[in-house]
Amino acid sequence: MTHSFSQLGLSQHRVECLEALDFKEPTPIQAQTIPLLLEGKDMVGQAQTGTGKTAAFALPILERVDPASGAIQALILTPTRELAVQVRQAIHSFKSDRDLRVLAIYGGQAIDRQISQLRRGVQVVVGTPGRMLDLLSRGELSLAQVQWFVLDEADEMLNMGFIPDVRKILKQIPKERQTAFFSATMPPEIYKLTKQFLNDPVTITVEQPKAAPSRINQIAYKIPRVWARPTVLQAVLELENPASAIIFVRTRRDAANLTQQLQGAGYSADEYHGDLSQGQRERLLGRFRQGQIRWVVATDIAARGIHVDDLTHVINYDLPDSPESYVHRIGRTGRAGNEGTAISLIHPLDLWKLRGIEKHVNQTIPVLPTPTRSQIEAQRIEQLTEEIHGILTGERLASFLPLVSQLGEEYDTSAVAAAALQMAFDRYPAVGEKLDALNSPKPVKKTPPPSPIKRRSSGVASS
Template sequence: MNFEQLGLSTPLLNALAAKNYTVPSPIQAQAIPYVLDGRDLLGIAQTGTGKTAAFMAPSLQRLAANRPAFLKPGQIRMLVLAPTRELASQIAANAEAYGAQLKTTVGVIFGGVANAKSLRTVQRGLDVLVATPGRLLDLVDQRAINLRELEILVLDEADQMLDLGFIHALRKIVKIIPAKRQTLFFSATMPKTIKQLADEYLKNPAEVAVTPVATTAERVEQRVTFVNQAEKTALLTLFFQNGKDVERTLVFSRTKHGADKIVRMLGASGIAANAIHGNKSQPQREKALEAFRDGSVPILVATDIAARGIDIPGVSHVVNYDLPNVPEQYVHRIGRTARAGADGIAIGYCDREERPYLKDIEKLTRQKLTEEALPQGFMQAVEALKRLKPEPKREPQQNQRNRRNESGARGHPRDPQRYGLPRNDPRADMPEDRSGPREGGRSMRGVPGASRGPVGNPARPQAPSGGQQQQRHGGQRPAGGASGGAGGGRPGGGQRRRGPGNGGGNGGQRRAG
């Protein structure tokens, strides 16, 4: 069978040929005829099986056949909801490629970019909008999007949307779109919650499934190594140092901070890697993905944000540095390799506390992972890594400003040695407030013996008097500009009123003269 036999038009056939699509994948062969007929569809297929072309190509053909004379401001004809920014960008890029000869308009919106840019994207109306649920609802609240005439709704990676907590956003969106529409629903797994959601959104749907539910790719060789959590980085370092057939490798960490730590430890051993997770800005994420895609940095350490729908060819290995505590997530992670008919290897590092996760994974996938022994020289690698001191993470200046703003105080955490605090004193983690009385050029607020108190409190250091200030600055201040003793004039006729015990002008209030 070829794409022409499926009923696709010549412009779409040309676009698919330009992307070297010659034979339809199983999901494409089954889904395209139903979509062309306007049927609702429930598709169960793993990532990397060609789902985007399965719903996008026939949908574009239907949109082109019924194009209105003009689009109203903010009007959307087809809405594709995706759980992550990266997946949304990828779907939009494919939509533009498939519809190149149909002159369809395509836009993409997601968080992490300026709201004004999203507004410009939708203001003239679009044939196809790809969006993450949160940013879409932002624009709906601003009345910048018109979904009242929506013709096609697509939910891609629906199971991850539920995992990420988008169920409430989905319910809000469905309430504001026409009941008479075509709905296409795709998921890699079929838990009960997904089945319930499909029953709620779909009307008499056609169902297609190209792989058994929740099974892992047959072409992925799956292994597991039992190792202590503290020694996983040494094992990973040895893996890259000794790997001969290692090309592009995705390393999955359970946490954002863990991903950054892995990158730093690999860097200390001379192994370049990038991290991608929710704390990274959108430009940082795009830069890391591009470096991984073009092979300039062939190691990408990720949280599960990158586990879905990111089609990066040539991923030879997936390393589960931390086993996922949700077994379905394992299926999505290792689906990043063995794509487009290639083979792949998935390796899991299992600590004693993660053994229940391993049992859940093997139960779900109905497959026992092959145990792989610790490699030769492992203990030497552990000792060598202990002697290394990775470069400390340098926070960008913008992030420092954001952190200060979020804390509600200016400054930086106190140095316990500098202020004479006990080593584990909790005040060492509090931001320094530089608005209080100062001594020797540093704030004394919150430091033992420097608290504010009543007049004459011997524990509180006294600020220098106005005369002392003048002497320290070398010379007399001009008349009207003194900032110290009583009666010192100030420009504008005001005086600084000092509170009890405030010998200097710092921290006082201005009183109208």
């Protein structure tokens, strides 16, 4: 086991740069990958996001790039613009030469600005397939001197339908190059790609990260009926009261609809998905990190650009299709030594997915019953009590005392306090009645007794 970056073959000034960034020990993917890439080998790294793979390929590239040349020497392909920006920022932090320039190119940003930067000279380009092909077709992106190519999150490229674009780009890069693919899984299509474009690659597989029980508390709540999912989510949010949370949904439409429902109920929430412009996403993330928004409703692919160290909760509004995606989702909480909570909403039809997840993370995830109205109200009273304790020690309390004295001439002061509490309590979103209806036994539809058969009159009078 390698315990320091200095043992991996990196230059001393690179190691000092990492120490300044508080990088103390290499992760398993870094320890295995960096020496091989420094030797010039092609490789396939099978590792999840969050294992440190960006540094695993970025550090060897930075060791070899020539800042004196204005030509593009390294090309890194990512499936989303969020990931492109994230990788670019990471590489920029690792570089120790001011003359070395790293550029992220992606859709949603003015192409003229990217063209201008390319013309000034860039050594490392990180980008998405669509924008790269656009710039290639315009003759503004020259790959003639690329010596290193990295395909990041190859399986996501496949899921998003980008593999044909990846092939087009690879065919425009010199064959005499060093190539690395990184992927969480290895579908047949990606395996075929490695056989076609990599030269005798070394395969590095890092064990998929498991959710640590001491760091991430994993629980699930039961959904008795499919249509009740929004109501159960609202109840769970009331009960758990997350300081900050990402709520994962399947589609952009789901994100928009759920956000509208939460905002309509008075919650601090906003949506994050592929239909937003880059500027909208960046502004939303800024507000989220500053605590101006408590909860973000996001799709999996868009959420790859969300990184918040003190995120308290991850909520699976819908379970993902693969256990690996589940681990990737919940790994966004419990970071930097903090504890986190992962909550999943489970309908009986989802139990088979849950069992697969439990097997993958090697632990049982308790499924709790749907929250009740009494639980929600008890939680609200507890929250109000804490808020009142804080107000009683605050400075603004004195400005309200004359009003209490005035009302006290007509009412008992305890009644005045109770009325104020009722006002505060009634401002909470109304979810209690919905829960009552949801938790009550489903009424059995009774079949009415058959009506008596009327005898047809014979028309003959009785004697």
